[in-house]
Amino acid sequence: MRKINTRDFHVATxxxxxxxxxxxxxxxxxEHQPISRAELARRMKVTRGVAGVLVxxxxxxxxxxxxxxGEAAFxxxxxxxxxxxxxxxxxxxxxxxxxxxxxxxxxxxxxLAVESYDTIFSMPDFIRDLGQRIRRLAKxxxxxxxxEGVGVAVPGMVDQQTGRVLNAPALxxxxxxxxxxxxxxxxxxxEIENSGRACTLALLWLEHGETTRPQNFVYVSVSDGVGxxxxxxxxxxxxxxxxxxxxxxxxxxxxxxxxxxxxxxxxEAYISxxxxxxxxxxxxLYKLSPNKLHGTKQxxxxxxxxxxxxxxxxxxxxxxxxxxxxxxxxxxxxxxxVINPECIYLDGEITAAWDLISKQVTSGLAERALTERVSRTxxxxxxxxxxxxxxxxxxxxxAPTFAAPRVA
Amino acid sequence: MRKINTRDFHVATxxxxxxxxxxxxxxxxxEHQPISRAELARRMKVTRGVAGVLVxxxxxxxxxxxxxxGEAAFxxxxxxxxxxxxxxxxxxxxxxxxxxxxxxxxxxxxxLAVESYDTIFSMPDFIRDLGQRIRRLAKxxxxxxxxEGVGVAVPGMVDQQTGRVLNAPALxxxxxxxxxxxxxxxxxxxEIENSGRACTLALLWLEHGETTRPQNFVYVSVSDGVGxxxxxxxxxxxxxxxxxxxxxxxxxxxxxxxxxxxxxxxxEAYISxxxxxxxxxxxxLYKLSPNKLHGTKQxxxxxxxxxxxxxxxxxxxxxxxxxxxxxxxxxxxxxxxVINPECIYLDGEITAAWDLISKQVTSGLAERALTERVSRTxxxxxxxxxxxxxxxxxxxxxAPTFAAPRVA
DNA sequence: GCATATTGTACGCACGCTGTACAAAGTCGC
DNA sequence: GCGACTTTGTACAGCGTGCGTACAATATGC
Numbered sequence: 001m002r003k004i005n006t007r008d009f010h011v012a013t014x015x016x017x018x019x020x021x022x023x024x025x026x027x028x029x030x031e032h033q034p035i036s037r038a039e040l041a042r043r044m045k046v047t048r049g050v051a052g053v054l055v056x057x058x059x060x061x062x063x064x065x066x067x068x069x070g071e072a073a074f075x076x077x078x079x080x081x082x083x084x085x086x087x088x089x090x091x092x093x094x095x096x097x098x099x100x101x102x103x104x105x106x107x108x109x110x111x112l113a114v115e116s117y118d119t120i121f122s123m124p125d126f127i128r129d130l131g132q133r134i135r136r137l138a139k140x141x142x143x144x145x146x147x148e149g150v151g152v153a154v155p156g157m158v159d160q161q162t163g164r165v166l167n168a169p170a171l172x173x174x175x176x177x178x179x180x181x182x183x184x185x186x187x188x189x190x191e192i193e194n195s196g197r198a199c200t201l202a203l204l205w206l207e208h209g210e211t212t213r214p215q216n217f218v219y220v221s222v223s224d225g226v227g228x229x230x231x232x233x234x235x236x237x238x239x240x241x242x243x244x245x246x247x248x249x250x251x252x253x254x255x256x257x258x259x260x261x262x263x264x265x266x267x268e269a270y271i272s273x274x275x276x277x278x279x280x281x282x283x284x285l286y287k288l289s290p291n292k293l294h295g296t297k298q299x300x301x302x303x304x305x306x307x308x309x310x311x312x313x314x315x316x317x318x319x320x321x322x323x324x325x326x327x328x329x330x331x332x333x334x335x336x337x338v339i340n341p342e343c344i345y346l347d348g349e350i351t352a353a354w355d356l357i358s359k360q361v362t363s364g365l366a367e368r369a370l371t372e373r374v375s376r377t378x379x380x381x382x383x384x385x386x387x388x389x390x391x392x393x394x395x396x397x398x399a400p401t402f403a404a405p406r407v408a
Numbered sequence: 409m410r411k412i413n414t415r416d417f418h419v420a421t422x423x424x425x426x427x428x429x430x431x432x433x434x435x436x437x438x439e440h441q442p443i444s445r446a447e448l449a450r451r452m453k454v455t456r457g458v459a460g461v462l463v464x465x466x467x468x469x470x471x472x473x474x475x476x477x478g479e480a481a482f483x484x485x486x487x488x489x490x491x492x493x494x495x496x497x498x499x500x501x502x503x504x505x506x507x508x509x510x511x512x513x514x515x516x517x518x519x520l521a522v523e524s525y526d527t528i529f530s531m532p533d534f535i536r537d538l539g540q541r542i543r544r545l546a547k548x549x550x551x552x553x554x555x556e557g558v559g560v561a562v563p564g565m566v567d568q569q570t571g572r573v574l575n576a577p578a579l580x581x582x583x584x585x586x587x588x589x590x591x592x593x594x595x596x597x598x599e600i601e602n603s604g605r606a607c608t609l610a611l612l613w614l615e616h617g618e619t620t621r622p623q624n625f626v627y628v629s630v631s632d633g634v635g636x637x638x639x640x641x642x643x644x645x646x647x648x649x650x651x652x653x654x655x656x657x658x659x660x661x662x663x664x665x666x667x668x669x670x671x672x673x674x675x676e677a678y679i680s681x682x683x684x685x686x687x688x689x690x691x692x693l694y695k696l697s698p699n700k701l702h703g704t705k706q707x708x709x710x711x712x713x714x715x716x717x718x719x720x721x722x723x724x725x726x727x728x729x730x731x732x733x734x735x736x737x738x739x740x741x742x743x744x745x746v747i748n749p750e751c752i753y754l755d756g757e758i759t760a761a762w763d764l765i766s767k768q769v770t771s772g773l774a775e776r777a778l779t780e781r782v783s784r785t786x787x788x789x790x791x792x793x794x795x796x797x798x799x800x801x802x803x804x805x806x807a808p809t810f811a812a813p814r815v816a
Numbered sequence: 817g818c819a820t821a822t823t824g825t826a827c828g829c830a831c832g833c834t835g836t837a838c839a840a841a842g843t844c845g846c
Numbered sequence: 847g848c849g850a851c852t853t854t855g856t857a858c859a860g861c862g863t864g865c866g867t868a869c870a871a872t873a874t875g876c
Contacts, residue, residue, distance in 0.1 A: 001811040003612055003642035004435040005623050011452050012428040014833040014862045017420035020816045021864085024419060027412040038823055044419050050864060052824060075822025076872040157779065166779060204411055215413050216648050232640060234411035239748025240624050246745040246778055253661045253673075254738065263776050265661075330662065337654040338746060340647025368671050370654055371565065371574060403409040408428045408812040422831050422864045429833085446854055458833060460855060483853025484841040 010406050018054075019405050021046070025054040026063055027402055029081055031212060034067055036078030055081060063401070085207070085398075086110070089142065091134050091188070092393035093152040094195065095119060097170045097224070100126075101390055102133055104141045107398040109206040109391040112141050123176050131185025138188075149189040150182065151396035153198040153389045155225065160193050160242045169260055170224065191396035196220075196227020197236060197245065198392030203345060204231055205395040205402065208385070214342035218335050220247075221388075222328065222348030225260070226268040230339055234404075247335055252327060267334075270327035273303045273349055279320035280306055303349040310356060324350060325357025329364025336365070336374050343378040351382040418814050426462075427813050429454070433462040434471060435810055437489055439620060442475055444486030463489060471809070493615070493806075494518070497550065499542050499596070500801035501560040502603065503527060505578045505632070508534075509798055510541055512549045515806040517614040517799040520549050531584050539593025546596075557597040558590065559804035561606040561797045563633065568601050568650045577668055578632065599804035604628075604635020605644060605653065606800030611753060612639055613807040614799055622750035626743050628655075629796075630736065630756030633668070634676040638747055642812075655743055660735060675742075678735035681711045681757060687728035688714055711757040718764060732758060733765025737772025744773070744782050751786040759790040 021044070028043050029035055035043075041051035058064045063084055070078045085107035094101040096119065104113045115133070120126040138147045156168025163179020183190040193201070200219040215234040221227040226248035230237040237244045248268040249261050256265025257275065269275055277283075310317035332344060350357070361379070369375035385391065429452070436451050437443055443451075449459035466472045471492055478486045493515040502509040508527045512520045523541070528534040546555045564576025571587020591598040601609070608627040623642040629635040634656035638645040645652045656676040657669050664673025665683065677683055685691075718725040740752060758765070769787070777783035793799065 001643065001807055003623070003807075003810065004432055004812045005642055006435050006439045006620070009432050009435075011432060011454055012425035012833085014425065016428070017422065017424050017832090017863060020420040020424070024412055024417050024816060027414050027417075031414045036823070044417075046419055047865060047867095048824065049826080049866085053863090072822065072873080074820075074874060076824075078823060212414070214648075215411070232645065233643070234413055235409065235641070237640065237747075240622075240750040241748055241779075241781060243779065243782065244746065244748035246748075249745055249776070249778055250658065250742050251661075251738075251776065252659060253663065255661065261778060330659075334658050337657055338652065339645075340649055340652035340654075342648040368657070368659065370657055370669060371649075371651065373649060374651065399409055399411075402411065404412045404816040407815050408432060420864085425832055425863090444854075455834065455836095456855065457835085457857080461832090480842080480853065482843055482851075484855075486854060 004408055009408060012407065016405075016407065018057075020407065021050070022054050022057055023402070023405055025051065026058055026083075029058075029064055030083050030402060033082050034070065034080035036070060036080055038078060040081070083108075088398075088401075089147050090394045090397035091137060091147055091150045091186075092387075092390040092397075093130065093150065094387070094389040094393060095126075095152065095154050095168075095171065096389075097155070100130070101387070102130070102137065103387065103390045103394070104137050104147070105390070105394050107394075107401065109202065109385070109394055109398075111387070111390075113137060114387070114390070119171070121172055123173060123178070124181075127178070127181050127185055131182065134186045134188070138186075147188055149191065149397035150186055151198070151393035152178065152182070152190065152192040153195040153393040154178070154192055155195045155227075157243050157246075158192050158194050160191070160197075160238065163190065163192055165192070166243070189397070193392070193396055194227070195389050195392070197229040198396065199227065199347070199388045200229025200231060200236060200392070201395040201399060202388055202392035204234070204236070205399040206391055216340075216342045217345060218339055218341045219345045220332070220335070220347070222271055222273070222346070222350050224273055226272060228335070230341075232339070247331065250331070250334055252330060267327070267331035271324050271331065271350070276303055276320055276324045276350065277301065277306060279323055280317055304352065307350075307353045307356075310353065318356065321350070321353050322357055322360045325353075325360030326364040328357070329361035329366075330368055332361070332379070333365045333368035333375075336377050337368070337370050340374060341377065343380055346379055346381045347388060354381045412816055417816060420815060424813075424815060426465075428815065429458070430462050430465055431810070431813055433459065434466055434491075437466075437472055438491050438810060441490050442478065442488035444478060444488055446486060448489070491516075496806075496809075497555050498802045498805035499545060499555055499558045499594075500795075500798040500805075501538065501558065502795070502797040502801060503534075503560065503562050503576075503579065504797075505563070508538070509795070510538070510545065511795065511798045511802070512545050512555070513798070513802050515802075515809065517610065517793070517802055517806075519795065519798075521545060522795070522798070527579070529580055531581065531586070532589075535586070535589050535593055539590065542594045542596070546594075555596060557599065557805035558594055559606070559801035560586065560590070560598065560600040561603040561801040562586070562600055563603045563635075565651050565654075566600050566602050568599070568646065571598065571600055573600070574651070597805070601800070601804055602635070603797050603800070605637040606804065607635065607755065607796045608637025608639060608644060608800070609803040609807060610796055610800035612642070612644070613803040613810065616793070624747075624750045625753060626747055626749045627753045627755070628740070628743070630679055630681070630754070630758050632681055634680060636743070638749075640747070655739065658739070658742055660738060675735070675739040679732050679739065679758070684711055684728055684732045684758065685709065685714060687731055688725055712760065715758075715761040715764075718761065726764065729758070729761050730765055730768045733768030734772040736765070737769035737774075738776055740769070740787070741773045741776035741783075744785050745776070745778050748782060749785065751788055754787055754789045755796060762789045 037051050041048040064081050065084050067080045067082045070080045088107040092103045099116045100119045101116045105111045155170050157166040165173045165176045165178050179190045217231050219229040228247040230245040249266040251265045253265040257269045259266035259269035306317050366375040445459050449456040473492050475488045475490045478488045496515040500511045507524045509524045511522045563578050565574040573581045573584045587598045625639050627637040636655040638653040657674040659673045661673040665677045667674035667677035714725050774783040
């Protein structure tokens with residue numbers, strides 16, 4: 001039950017019904033393709049006549065196409081419809097501390113080209129260089145429709161609405177314009193988003209296997225930092241200033257280890273890769289200053305290495321990993337109590353050790369979950385496809401085509 | 409940008425546009441009453457013709473009525489329209505440990521009758537007794553339209569959808585049917601909800617002063633327990649199992665004081681009235697068993713008394729209150745980082761001491777808020793009207809009349 | 817070749833928004 | 847007092863849209 005916003009509503013016109021139903025049809029086709037007009041009509045519970053009109057309009061808009069004739073036991077054989085995502089292209093950019101990745105892909109997230117290069121930390125230089133790369137890629141791979149937009153995933157807080165990077169500590173970016181100048185440099189629409197939330201959008205919007213995503217879920221990525229995206233009623237939680245969903249810095253203990261955000265005892269400070277390694281090497285994160293933390297993580301020893309040692313019988317490595325698992329579960333309990341999602345998707349280096357830590361995670365989770373039922377919230381681990389961040393950046397461009405129209 | 413749920417969507421029919429616009433009109437009238445048809449048309453950006461038709465239908469449905477003729481500098485004088493909430497009645501029930509309150513009120517939340525009595529803890533007896541009371545009240549106060557429903561606010565976790573009380577520790581209710589048997593006993597539709605979330609619904613749906621509520625806010629009530637309601641995009645956050653929003657049991661410190669929920673270090677265990685008093689009387693909550701906690705709060709010394717002592721110069725009382733203020737702020741920071749609301753409404757006994765604790769609250773909040781901007785999220789303190797829980801219970805019945813129709 | 821079944825399209829009808837015209841009701845200036 | 851002007855509220859033709867029915871197209875089975 002939603003209250004109508006009396007300062008920003010959308011009155012229905014005589015074409016509103018059609019817009020709504022056309023969009024529903026597109027989504028039903030997307031989910032059940034290949035599908036015939038008759039089957040679409042049955043699923044939508046409208047007459048075949050209306051379904052036929054909706055389909056024709058979607059074909060005229062180049063959103064779907066008629067494929068092969070299907071098989072049927074009796075009667076006329078159906079003309080099967082498909083989503084036309086293969087010649088609609090986007091550029092996806094993933095900016096990370098070490099490298100920047102650029103991908104050309106179609107609207108289903110299928111990659112056509114990927115390249116990476118050392119990240120440029122000066123924002124003007126970054127934009128100039130990236131603009132040239134994108135222009136070159138657009139020439140090389142652009143179809144007749146061309147590239148429809150650029151999505152950028154940034155590791156930090158961004159204002160998705162204004163296109164500003166608010167604070168990306170890993171890159172040293174603070175309160176910088178990104179969307180507008182990059183749009184000028186490329187001549188394309190640009191959308192930016194926090195990398196964790198971008199991954200969440202990829203889960204929500206892009207093609208995947210047989211299973212369909214729930215309408216209420218949370219995505220958690222554990223890496224150098226902890227990224228979280230929350231989906232409520234099929235919509236990414238953005239909040240008043242577009243920075244909602246920051247579970248990474250919810251405290252587990254106010255007097256806990258220092259975190260890169262400046263506070264102490266954040267969930268991230270217990271489960272990030274750095275935190276896991278520090279447990280093994282007995283670094284005292286309580287005493288380190290925030291900028292010292294940045295330096296520490298540049299070591300060449302990774303969480304993957306730690307997991308390998310644990311598997312080879314290193315008891316101390318095993319203990320460090322299991323401890324991370326327990327704190328991971330304790331933090332997930334908070335997410336579950338607050339958001340009550342249908343399931344949680346987990347990603348990050350530590351998930352490679354899931355067989356070693358799953359017990360600790362679930363017991364930590366059960367310790368603080370408010371009901372027995374929510375303590376059984378399914379955790380889907382490491383099932384994400386390749387380049388989740390890049391796919392998420394692409395989703396920024398692809399999603400508006402499929403989104404529900406704003407009404408009332 | 410919301411994704412369409414392909415397993416539960418609502419196709420637009422030829423009457424959908426009218427339904428949408430009629431509901432928008434009702435809400436615009438609700439917010440700007442008294443208002444003329446012409447003014448309504450301007451605000452909705454439709455022609456006066458359509459506005460006239462919408463108004464006529466709302467009059468036919470008995471939702472609005474034509475009032476006095478208004479004043480205008482030039483031209484024909486407008487006929488002013490009003491919401492007809494005064495003869496639409498609901499029964500609101502607030503179940504608390506000590507007393508149960510029953511109110512008859514109209515759809516704007518205006519009370520016609522209130523009575524209270526000692527709470528009956530046996531669920532069958534409770535329902536039998538409450539059913540009789542409601543039947544009697546309905547006879548005494550029912551208009552020709554009669555009472556339209558019963559809303560019940562319960563201090564604990566409820567499944568609003570199935571009408572079951574999952575766990576209300578203060579009442580000793582656990583996994584009990586409430587909605588169905590009460591509906592049978594009264595012959596009326598019944599809705600139940602957690603009391604904190606009910607208060608939130610009252611803020612969202614019922615009439616209030618000049619200011620209109622934002623579409624994104626959080627309500628926090630600090631009393632024996634801590635109740636929280638989250639509103640996102642004008643809709644109460646309910647989650648997959650209808651128990652979302654439980655910020656009360658987010659930890660501030662995993663090794664903190666014991667909480668009634670069974671875990672340790674919950675926010676509630678730091679800021680509930682019991683927690684505040686325990687700081688003054690130096691009760692050791694770390695050692696108490698959960699069921700001992702229930703007994704402790706039955707003392708006759710209240711937080712109000714403590715505030716009075718602080719105002720009279722009792723330094724220890726002042727310290728206890730200020731400490732609660734700091735922990736209140738630290739927990740609010742978590743809410744702000746996760747939900748990023750436009751504002752937070754605060755209620756509860758401790759807000760009577762706001763002048764004493766506001767500094768502690770805001771500094772605690774700033775300590776952990778992720779950006780300077782969100783650390784300035786407005787806190788609206790103690791501005792709620794009388795009987796917030798009862799008004800919230802009434803909102804359960806009144807809200808569907810005004811809610812946005814489900815589309816797409 | 818005919819009955820049967822299914823797909824896809826065409827058409828009349830009802831419903832709803834759009835724009836224009838016009839009556840109703842009032843103020844202002846002379 | 848009376849006409850010019852302004853605003854409110856209603857009426858009506860027009861077009862977009864979904865709904866129900868009818869029918870052609872296409873394929874199977876006997």
